[in-house]
Amino acid sequence: MSAAIAYDSADPRIGLRAHLRHVGALTRRNLMRIKADPESILDAVLVPIIFTLLFVYVFGGAVSGDRHTYIQYMIPGLLGTTGLNLAMAVGTGLNSDFQTGVMDRFRTLPIGRASVLLSKIAAETCRGLLSFTILIGFSTILGLEITGGFAALLAAVGLSLLFGMSIVWISMLLGMSLRSAQAVQGVSMLVIMPLQFGSSIFAPTSSMPGWLQAFTRVNPLSNLADACRALINGHGAVAHPVGIVLIWAVAITAVTAPLAVARFRKRT
Secondary structure, three states: OHHHHHOOOOOOOOOHHHHHHHHHHHHHHHHHHHHHOHHHHHHHHHHHHHHHHHHHHHHHHHHHOOHHHHHHHHHHHHHHHHHHHHHHHHHHHHHHHHHHOHHHHHHOOOOOHHHHHHHHHHHHHHHHHHHHHHHHHHHHHHOOOOOOOHHHHHHHHHHHHHHHHHHHHHHHHHHHHOOOHHHHHHHHHHHHHHHHHOOOOOOOOOOOOHHHHHHHHHOHHHHHHHHHHHHHHOOOOOHHHHHHHHHHHHHHHHHHHHHHHHHHHHHO
């Protein structure tokens, strides 16, 4: 799918191999920017730790009766919301690139337009892997047990990363459609908050009112949390929630990726 999106039919002189080279070069550029500005990855490093500490020690006893039980419940779900938070931040950075003239520089280069967007997804994948590693490592120190096995843990991380990267397309579309980085942040929060807290990530949905339970059932983050929980804890239904998450990820990418690429071509 990425290769198909990367091919720029508007410029047949740029082939698929050239697009891949452009994506690689721009990804390296994005990662070098992170190396030059380590503060730009503080959210990927600190947010998992802060979220884990706050929810485990503030809500752990109240929700599950003891912290260990809550860690086994909440941390797998937190994989999904961590990827979502990182993904939505991409739009703010993309909007700033347009405001500061970075995209004017790209416009003068003989590169495929979609390569710029794909390189951001590649760099964000690296940030996501770093964040997931920190989240899981820190959680194991607090007592998380990976009873499902290492392969199941990798499957949970891969599923969370796949869904998060589909959300990146929405974030980039917002970043290119709204006028300011502040507006992108505001709209992103309006998207993130209902999805995060109207789900089974932080608490079971059985005590929620009926209308909210109906929302949680169709909320992809609930299915992602349930899938990761079943994989990491080694029990519970896996196939159904995994299938739902995959359908959501493919559908979101299929709809928003062409729109984001078209919007980018229009602005550049």
